[in-house]
C-alpha cells in the first residue's frame with residue numbers, strides 16, 4: 460500500500476524475478492486439471508466423455524476469454540485448456556506469472572461458480588478442484604499452429620483409445636483389464652476396425668466435440684437491440700440500434716489443416 464511505498468523495507472521488491480515474456484511471441488497458457496483421474500471418478504463422470512464436464516470446461520474458458528485481455532484463440536480437450544495471447548499483447552507488461560495466474564484463477568473460480576448449471580443438484584461438487592498452469596512462448600505462426608495441432612492430435616489419439624476401450628467394456632462385456640490387454644500394441648487402424656466390425660461403429664461419425672475438442676474464437680456479429688429514446692421536443696419511442704459485437708464462438712472442427720486458418724485469417728498476425 461502507498462504508506463509502505465517508501466519504507467526501508469521497500470528494497471525487497473528488487474528480489475522479484477523478471478519474468479517478462481519475449482516480445483513478438485505468442486504467449487500460450489495451458490491449464491490442466493489436477494488429479495482429474497480421481498476427480499472424474501468421485502464425481503461419477505460418464506466414460507469415456509462426460510458432456511456436462513466438457514460443457515463446464517468450455518463455459519469456464521469462455522469466461523477467461525471475456526474477462527481477460529488479448530486472448531485470440533483457446534483450445535480445450537479432456538481436463539485441459541490452452542489460451543493464446545496475441546503476439547503484440549502488453550497486458551500486465553507481458554509478465555508470465557501475472558498472465559498465468561489470472562488465467563488459472565479465473566478458470567478455476569468459474570469452474571466452481573458454474574458447476575450447478577452443468578451438473579444440477581444431483582451431483583454436488585465434493586471438494587474445490589484446481590488447475591496447474593504453464594506458459595510457453597511461440598515465435599512463429601508455424602510454431603503456434605504446430606502447438607495447437609499437437610494438442611488436437613493428442614485429443615484424437617486419446618479419444619480413439621478411450622472410445623474403443625469403453626466400448627469393449629460397456630458393450631463387449633470385457634473387464635477393464637481385459638480391454639487394456641486387447642488394445643495393447645494396436646494401431647489406430649486396428650482400433651477403427653474393432654469399432655467397425657465388432658460394434659458397427661464408424662469412428663468418423665462419432666461426436667465432433669469428442670473427436671476434435673473445443674476451439675473458442677472471437678466472431679463479429681451484428682446485434683440489434685431496441686432502446687427507449689427521448690430526443691428534445693419529441694415523444695419517447697423505441698428505436699432499433701444495430702451494432703457489431705464480438706462474441707466468443709465454440710467450434711468442434713479440425714484446426715490442423717489449412718481450411719480453418721483460411722476461414723479465420725485474423726487470428727494469426729504477421
Ligand code: ATP
Pocket residue numbers: none
Ligand atoms: P489490482 O487488480 O491491481 O490488484 P485492486 O483494486 O485489487 O487492483 P489493490 O491494491 O490490490 O488494488 O487493493 C485492494 C483493494 O481492496 C483496496 O482498495 C482495499 O482497501 C480493498 N480491500 C481488500 N480487502 C478488503 C477488506 N477486507 N475490507 C475492505 N476493503 C478491502
Ligand code: ATP
Pocket residue numbers: 491492493494495496497499504505506507508509510512513536537538
Ligand atoms: P495430473 O494432475 O497429472 O494432470 P490427471 O489425473 O488429471 O493428473 P490427466 O492426464 O490430466 O491426469 O488426465 C485427465 C483425466 O480426466 C483422464 O483420466 C480423463 O479421462 C479424465 N477426464 C477429463 N475430462 C473428462 C470428461 N469430460 N469425461 C470423462 N473423463 C474425463
Ligand code: MG
Pocket residue numbers: none
Ligand atoms: Mg492488493
Ligand code: MG
Pocket residue numbers: none
Ligand atoms: Mg488487488
Ligand code: MG
Pocket residue numbers: 491
Ligand atoms: Mg497432466
Ligand code: MG
Pocket residue numbers: 491492493494495496538
Ligand atoms: Mg490433469
Ligand code: MG
Pocket residue numbers: 491492537538539
Ligand atoms: Mg490432462
